[in-house]
Amino acid sequence: MNNRAMELVVDAGQTLLENGSEVSRAQNTMEIMARSLGVQGFHVYVLTNGIFASAESQAAGEAPISAVRHIPHTSIHLGRVEAVNALSRKLAEGALDLPGAEAELARARAMPVYGPRRSLLAGALGSACFGYLFGGGVSEVVTAFAAGMLEMLIVQWFARAGVSKVFTDIVGAAACTALALAAHIVWGDGYMASQAIIGALMVLTPGVALTMGIRDLINADYLSGTIRVFDALLVAGCLACGVALSYLVANTLLGVPL
Incomplete structure (x- = not known):
């Protein structure tokens, strides 16, 4: 569960950064999503071109979960940013479970760009x-x-x-x-x-x-x-x-x- 939730949170942060979100806003959104999904011991450090995140493993004795994402190119797509922010709010309100959040994030990332x-x-x-x-x-x-x-x-x-x-x-x-x-x-x-x-x-x-x-x-x-x-x-x-x-x-x- 923690692995899937961690993957979702990092994917959401990557989507925000790739589409023009502020660094502080991306980090705050990831922390809110992790807390809403029950990810234990979540820590994240976000840069303009990268994300470094870690969380505790649910299985006793296992090493912590970690994730690193390199984001070399960014563009502006505020529709995707708004969609991820809406997803974060729904998670915080308890209106979405993990599978539903994964589906919404997939739709947000698939939003078309201008031709x-x-x-x-x-x-x-x-x-x-x-x-x-x-x-x-x-x-x-x-x-x-x-x-x-x-x-x-x-x-x-x-x-x-x-x-x-x-x-x-x-x-x-x-x-x-x-x-x-x-x-x-x-x-x-x-x-x-x-x-x-x-x-x-x-x-x-x-x-x-x-x-x-x-x-x-x-x-x-x-x-x-x-x-x-x-x-x-x-x-x-x-x-x-x-x-x-x-x-x-x-x-x-x-x-x-x-």
Whole structure:
């Protein structure tokens, strides 16, 4: 019983971390679920990319149960996070037994992600909206829409090919910057490429990672907070490198002012 319950609790924590939950919230949810399922001697330590958990064995004389999970990649799927939180509440209220909780967790983990076309459209529309918010006119908004679609295509292609996120961010930023600079040929004088570039880059900006990292630091979880903040700074640096690369090439070949 303890083995199955332990497996369920760790799977739930992994699902939370993989889909954008805070470290402290994931750890708290796992502790609540373990207590509700009667897991004895449960201890857990959660990091941004890993879970370390242990519990007492129900059989006398047996070694404690332990589990370690490495979580190298995370994304944002708040539907799955909400489903696991709802599962935790039902367990705490006594509305679910272990088999029922296992079935609910399986349904939560099987929730579909957004398709590539929807993600592509969302990225393009988001870029266009940010271009408008940063003071862009029709030309900048249209260019930001096209640049956002291009960078989302690159992100999807590179993800399928298994390309590292660092290289993906650099190439995506460089491509959308190059498109925005080239759009000056179409729009002519009065067109502000910088507003289109900023609008397109906002889609790749790691706002969630930075916010959660700061929150982890405030909660005295210095290791997880440092990891998230460093990850956000790394992404920001990659985006800056991509933009600088396109500007340097454009300046060298076409004389575009820096």
